[in-house]
Amino acid sequence: xxxxxxxxxxxxxxxxxxNEDLAAVGVADAFLRHVRFGRDGAELTxxxxxxxxxxxxxxxxxxxRDWVVGVEQLGRFMVWLRHAGxxxxxxxxxxxxxxxxxxxxxxxxxxxRRVKRxxxxxxxx
Numbered sequence: 001x002x003x004x005x006x007x008x009x010x011x012x013x014x015x016x017x018x019n020e021d022l023a024a025v026g027v028a029d030a031f032l033r034h035v036r037f038g039r040d041g042a043e044l045t046x047x048x049x050x051x052x053x054x055x056x057x058x059x060x061x062x063x064x065r066d067w068v069v070g071v072e073q074l075g076r077f078m079v080w081l082r083h084a085g086x087x088x089x090x091x092x093x094x095x096x097x098x099x100x101x102x103x104x105x106x107x108x109x110x111x112x113r114r115v116k117r118x119x120x121x122x123x124x125x
Contacts, residue, residue, distance in 0.1 A: 001018070001019055001020070001054040001055075001057045001058040002017070003018075003047065003050035003051045003053075004016055004017070012043075014036035014043055014046040015032060015050035016032050016050055017050050025057060028053045028054075028057065032050055035049060056077060057070075059077055059081075082112070
């Protein structure tokens with residue numbers, strides 16, 4: 001899963017989420033189009049949301065969860081996101097495997113600001 005820009009015939013852009021087959025993820029694309037065109041959101045808003053949604057859907061895929069179940073465990077995802085390094089959270093990661101939690105005194109992989117950037121606003125998705 002990865003965020004990807006889409007240019008409409010009018011030249012207006014928004015960002016969506018593509019799966020491993022480079023196809024738009026339907027539910028994510030519909031939400032992002034609604035944010036951009038239905039709510040007149042900025043292109044950069046859809047970029048931020050698409051990146052966060054791609055990470056969320058990637059975590060769901062890697063853990064074998066449907067995204068609906070993943071939403072029910074959003075707090076767990078946010079903790080994972082804070083401490084998961086690139087090896088387990090990158091677009092090319094193939095499995096969660098291994099310990100992803102930072103040990104005592106270890107620096108987190110992402111700061112709280114990065115983790116919280118859009119999730120409070122995205123929970124309607």
